[in-house]
Amino acid sequence: NLNMTEDKTATEDFQAGKYAEAVEKYSALINATPNFSSYYLKRGQCYLKSNKYKEALQDAQKASSLGEKSMELAMLGGKVATKLQMYEEAYRFYKIGVELDNTNTDLVEGLRNLQQAILDEYELEGGEDAEKGYSAVDFCSQDPYPGDDKLLQIEQKILENKHNIQDTIPWKDYKDGGEFRGQASEAAIEAHSLMVAGKLEEAVQKFTFAIETEPNNAILRRLRSEAYYIMDDKINSLRDLWAIPKNQRRVEVWRLGGQIFHDLNLPLHAELWFKNATRLTDGKDEGVKILFQRTRIQRLYAPLCNNLAINVEFSDFGKCVVAKKAIKEGEELFTEKPLIMGQVMDKDNNFALSCDNCAASILTAEDYFGSTLETMEPDLKELIRESWPDIPTVACDKCQKVKYCSEDCRRQAWVSQHELICPARSEATKKLHEISQNLGHGVAEDGVWKNLWDAHFSPLFLARVWSSIISAAKHMMKESDGSVPTAEQWAKARSPFRKFMAFGNSSAADSMPTILNLIREIFKDCGDGVQYKITDNEFNGRYFQAVCNLQTFSSPITPYHRFMTRVSKLGAEDTRGMRMLKYLQTTPHLNTYCGLFQLQSCLNHSCTNNVQVSDAEVEGYGGVKVVAKADIKKGDELFTTYIDTSMPRRLRRAWLFRSFNFWCHCHRCEFEGDGPEVCTECQKKAENNSLFLACGQCHRAWYCSVPCQKSAWRRGHRKICRKTKSSTDAAANQDSIELSNKEPEK
Ligand SMILES: C[S@@+](CC[C@H](N)C(=O)[O-])C[C@H]1O[C@@H](n2cnc3c(N)ncnc32)[C@H](O)[C@@H]1O
Secondary structure, X not given: OHHHHHHHHHHHHHHOOOHHHHHHHHHHHHHHOOOOHHHHHHHHHHHHXXXXXXXXXXXXXXXXXXOOOOHHHHHHHHHHHHHOOOHHHHXXXXXXXXXXXXXXXXXXXXXXXXXXXXXXXXXXXXXXXXXXXOOHHHHOOOOOOOOHHHHHHHHHHHHHHOOOOOOOOOOOOOOOOOOOOHHHXXXXXXXXXXXXOOOHHHHHHHHXXXXXXXXXXXXXXXXXXXXXXXXXXXXXXXXXXHHOOHHHOOHHHHHHHHHHHHHOOOHHHHXXXXXXXXXXXXXXXXXXXXXXXXHHHHHHHHHHHOOOOEEEEEEOOEEEEEEOOOEOOOOEEEEEOOOEEEEEOOOOOOHHHEOOOOOOEOOOHHHHHOOHHHHOOHHHHHXXXXXXXXXXXXXXXXXXXXXXXXXXXXXXXXXXXXXXHOOOOOHHHHHHXXXXXXXXXXXXXXXXXXXXXXXXXXXXXXXXXXXXXXXXXXXXXXHOOOOOOOHHHHHHHHHHHHHOOOOOOOOHHHHOHHHHHHHHHHHHOXXXXXXXXXXXXXXXXXXXXXXXXXXXXXXXXXXXXXHHHHHHOOOOOOOHHHHHHHHHOOOOOOOOEEEEOOOHHHOEEOOOOOEEEEEEEEOOEEEEEEEEOOOEOOOOEEEEOOOOOOOOHHHHHHHHHHHHXXXXXXXHHHHOOOOOOEOOOOOOEOOOOOOOEEOOOOOOOEEOOHHHHHHHHHHHHHHHOOOOOHHHHHXXXXXXXXXXXXXXXX
């Protein structure tokens, strides 16, 4: 009663515009009943009115973590998060409203403002003019992988035994061969002319004569090597390069040698030679760096693509997936289970109902039917007892919180990562689990409850990456009876994660200090005398690795589905099947996880994607499958989509930039325009308030003239031009409310 009176006077203060007084009263109410979401919501509204956006957002987040789901909350959180430029957070709040009533005019207005804010930021950053593609090769390292030295020795044996190329070739009394003398010089000039004229065999003969006269001339060797290479005689070509002493090999020598090793399928040598070419050019020769990455990507991924219709290659935007042969629409291209998986921040997830190691659902009949199970007809109960899959669910025996679908999964998880991050291990691990449960909220160092984490994946995911690296290194250390892991063991433990690129242009360490400190605390002492210090750089790197590569997925087949299958197989004479159906109306919610997938993460984004990534069960694990959405020609790149592609061009691009840090370079972005003010083809601006005409078919490109329209059509507009459907008309008119009710796929 006391609360009701206080609440009433606080509301009166609010209505009278006395926000400070109202805040005081709501704060007192919150102190008395800290778990009542409505007071946070009301106090948040007072803060909003007083332009105290941070405080308002904290209250909205607290109300949300207490289970509040109302239009008021959606509007409060959406508005203040937009003001604070926390667009993903704003979108999360507005989605609560969309689920309640997506026609609400305030909500539509709020979403429009959110779109505008994102677009404004895009313009502020310079929009199209500021776009600079990143250089993918610049953030791909050329460091060797652990074990590369041994592979190099094996290649060396192949070179000696199969190609008869020995390690050392005598090269005595070398004189710099800049000046050719007498006969050798004449022969060399003749040979060069023959080479230019395409008379390669004669050129080789002349070079051979010149080399016999002056055997230690590096230039002659290189030229003859080039002639051999054009004649496709790779071994002789290589012999000449090999004969040149290392300190005399110029960039062209290292590059050509790298190419030959690549062609001979000796990738370790190819990498070594390209690396030397990179060194000699101070890393300024993009071409040679790309050649290095092509070789490396092929050696790392060819074994994974052996029996598949796809290959992984290296393109301008880093790795990409390419069709090895023609692919038909609907064809399944590959399935994959994650290298590592973790939780995503979704309030609908209940992780007690799935296995923390393989994502399989561990839903019991009791979980699914709830109290109806008690009142069900006995023969149906019997059917459930007989046919609902029996899952030997176990909990971690230390924390009793994390659940697994089997003893095997429990053991696997413990050894591979859970031991170090089990909530029962320390105060820090406990806190990190709590923050994850509270969807990223918790008490910061300053004692204030706030949002501590700004990503759709849980901070536990990052902790899991480190714990799996440290666990692997410790395991190797123990196997070799060491007292600390060696540098090689650390490198081996980290190497699986090297496949995932990381790119970001902010500092996660600066914006999420509480989480960084907690994670540091967790790994400060990893047991057995092993310590791990996480630098800001490493934190940022792993964070952006997750941002750029994580894919959400669910384990799609639950005990409910298996039960359904069994029920559907009951004969027609068995009436239990029909009677059971009425209890099976609701499909259970599938917990969403995120994972790093080695092949799937090589798929680039396009706003006209030709493949679709969806959930799959892979060898008993939750995973993904990739299916062709259209016919794909041999050699074409495969693209997935990371966002809702019904948005108009500018918004798609701004959204991709904000969420994934890149400006989309897909075909559709190239051949669609932003509006009638600028010619999509030649970028000319319309003058005197006149606007350019739109493509009559798709209404998504505008041209200043017929020649521009024709040129665009020829260059590629025809590939993306589709008749605009009524549902996307709005998007074409910059009026895209689709944003509000479609969830980005990634
Ligand atoms: C999951 S990875 C895709 C594979 C990536 N190319 C690699 O080398 O690992 C996502 C990253 O690829 C790049 N990317 C993907 N699609 C792109 C596109 N349409 N335009 C520009 N960059 C793109 C971005 O850097 C993005 O963060």
